[in-house]
Amino acid sequence: xxxxxxxxxxxxxxxxxxxxxxxxxxxxxxxxxTAGQPTVEQLALIRQAxxxxxxxxxxxxxxxALADEAALVAAQGMEYVAIPVVWEQPAxxxxxxxxxxxxxxxxxxxxxxxxxNYRVSTxxxxxxxxxxxxxxxxxxxxxxxxxxxxxTWASFIDAAMQxxxxxx
Numbered sequence: 001x002x003x004x005x006x007x008x009x010x011x012x013x014x015x016x017x018x019x020x021x022x023x024x025x026x027x028x029x030x031x032x033x034t035a036g037q038p039t040v041e042q043l044a045l046i047r048q049a050x051x052x053x054x055x056x057x058x059x060x061x062x063x064x065a066l067a068d069e070a071a072l073v074a075a076q077g078m079e080y081v082a083i084p085v086v087w088e089q090p091a092x093x094x095x096x097x098x099x100x101x102x103x104x105x106x107x108x109x110x111x112x113x114x115x116x117n118y119r120v121s122t123x124x125x126x127x128x129x130x131x132x133x134x135x136x137x138x139x140x141x142x143x144x145x146x147x148x149x150x151x152t153w154a155s156f157i158d159a160a161m162q163x164x165x166x167x168x
Contacts, residue, residue, distance in 0.1 A: 017049070018045050018048075018049075019033065019035065019042075019045055019046065019049055021042070021045075022035035022036065022038055022042055022045075022113075023035060023036030023037065023116055023117065024036045024116055024117035024121075024146055025117075026117060026121065026142065026145060026146055028124055028128075028142060030109075031106075031107075031108070031109050031110065032109075032110055032112065032124065033046075033049065033051065033109070033110070033111045033112070034111070034112045034113065034117055034120045034121065034124060035111070035113050035117055035120075036113060036114065036115055036116040036117045037058060037062070037063070037064045037065065037066070037113060037114070037115050037116075038066075038111075038113060039064075039066075040066060040072060043072055043073060043076050043078075044076060046076070046078070046111045047076040047077060047078055049109075049111075050109045051078060051109045051110060051111040052078055052079065052105075052108040052109050052110070053078060053079045053080075053081065053101075053105050053108055053109070053110040053111070054069075054073045054078050054079070054080050054081070054110070054111050054112075054113070055081045055082075055083065055098070055101060055102075055110060055111070055112040055113070056069060056080070056081070056082045056083070056084075056113055056114070057083055057084070057085045057094075057098070057112065057113070057114040057119040057120055057123060058084065058085070058113070058114040058115045058119065059084045059085075059086065059087075060082075060084065062087075062114070062115045063115050064115065065115075069082075070082065078111075081101050083097050083098055083101070085114070085119050085123075087119070088152060089152075090119070090122070090152070090153065090156040092159065092160060092163055092164070095123060095126060095160055095164075096164075098123050098127065099127060099130070099131050102127055102131070103131065112124065116147075117146050117147075118146065118147050118149075118153070121142065121143045121145075121146040121147065122143065122149060122153055122156070122157060124142070124143075125139050125140065125142065125143040125157070126157065126160050126161075126164075128142075129161070130160065130161070130164045130165065136161075
């Protein structure tokens, strides 16, 4: 049996999802959608998909960044949160802010993006493991469906796991 289909039966409902055209689009759950940088036109599709919040982890100077993305998202009736994560130097304080935003919006449908879904897939992995208590061996599948973290990001994952792991 296909591992993705057995792990997420709701995946069948989105096989013809118009968001599939987004770079590295990857739905984590019915309430968490991820991808790379959307275009202006794709913001309307994100709203039509029911998203209420857009979280951007890319820098405003990143490749294909939208000028005044906050206003474009607001014009679509969605909330916008920017947490600019420096590619070469991801920081635990950015991750903590991301956790807080995700927690505050846990009952809302969120769309999380960066340039190509590398920052996002890493932050989502850490959120699921450190905040939601998901088994790391299970959560890693979704991260690796997008990319294999390089040395900088693998070190960041290790540092986050050591610094933020819950001890019961």
